[in-house]
Amino acid sequence: MNIENIKSQFPIFSKKINGKNLVYLDSSNSSQKPLSVINRLDEFYKNEFSNIGRSIHSLSVNATNKFEETRNSVKDFINANSKDEIIFTKNATESINLVASTFGKQNIEKGDEILITELEHHSNYVPWHYLRESKGAVIKFAPINENGDIIISEFEKLINSKTKIVAVTHLSNVTGTIVPVKEIIDIAHKKKIPVLIDGCQSAPHIKIDVKDLDCDFYAISCHKVYGPTGVGVLYGKKKWLEKLPPYIGGGGMISEVNKDKISYAPLPEKYEAGTMPTAEVVAFNESIKFMKSIGIENLVNHERELTNYALEKLKTINSVKIVGNPKNKAGVISFTIKGVHPHDIATILDEDGVAIRAGHHCCQILHQRLNLVATARASFGVYNTKEDIDILCKAIENCRKVFDLK
């Protein structure tokens, strides 16, 4: 795999940040976009734009076809059974809210339990909290150990007859833990409990096969998968999406409307009310093509090599401490520097053109568990190189110099 060739497909890397080459280490937050995706947006708006599914004219027919082509590509990308199982949303947050809201309406009663974990991003906690507020549901947190791995035996103990759904991340956006979701799904399914997987971080970095996992729901955020903002995906098993009530009501999601009753459209339109981010969905097809052109195995190997290289180098820097040491780790490295607050680290690194994130990364439960207020996080994408890691380490040394650390 030729990284320089891949990097050259991303126009942003020709820009200077504070006079320096951009070292972008914030892909867990959002990835940069290849030119093919940017061009597709431009081309669609210039030559092909129309709203979809509503009109008979040629432009609309073409736009609808292109929109549905992306749905098919997503279906293949995650190995779903049918394109009816692929719902486009605003983002992964909306995907999870959709499930929490509709599943909750139909299946959650007072005292019922929702099982999540201490690793979860706020977007896989707050939507369930709404059910705690509105229905009196109970939220249980499967604990993690110091390494940042979910303690499976403890997870298993938390499942009981009141547990109605399990919601767990596939890949932690703080510790980089790759969660053994297949094992978790097996355990839950033995008790006939459905499982939602938050695939925000996993989709751009590891192979996803919803058929093999046998998950009931899977949420994806397209802007993290080298795609445009404004698009998310919810995969749901057909049996669930058919059974659950609709989410947002409006145009496009109905079958027939009368003064006294309304019937809803079949899948997937049932969950796609109103005008969708048409151009963005169309352009997301280019992101999937981009991922395929690299090959998921090459991508995994490249990011694993980078992660190992970065961990080795960071360990040699005095006063740097890596957060978590999970069994299986992807390209997300959160760290602290003794004596320097993560916000100061981020400001100083930015002077060297190094973009990292500092804060609690929308995971306050996890930070509380690890007794940390905030951490600095470097996260990788397919365009990162070992040279980027070297520049990161140099910038950290500079940070230590500014703070006069020994």
Next chain:
Amino acid sequence: MDLKELYQDIILEHGKNPRNFGKCDKHTHQAKGHNPLCGDQVEIYLKLNAENKVEDLKFQGSGCAISIASTSIMTELVKGKSIEVSKDIINAFLNMIKYSKEMKCKDLDEDQKTKVMSLSGVKQYPMRVKCATLSWHTLSSAINEKKEDINTEVLD
């Protein structure tokens, strides 16, 4: 912008060795503030005497170098001042952080002004302005006996 202008020695020194860190004995006023974006938290304890002067001012909390230094310098400047003068100093600081390089305040001497003006470089870093202002808003809240905690996301 040079990092040295943001991380001046005086800021790093106050950040490492904050003055008036802790809790006052028998405070008369207190307030909490936090910055939900980064998780920074500060608690301000204020003790007013019978003449409405700040007899003691202390703080607890966690934050970045900018936030700790700003709070530490604030306690040094405000301690011993009357309530009215304290309010003037707070306003002058907030004005300086947002708009000017100068600390326009007749109640401070040149040394004190120089010290607090070391924080004026923060305005070049819009994402960091709230680090510097959190404790000042929280002190204002303590003085005005407001019940709600300060949340930087609902301030301008």
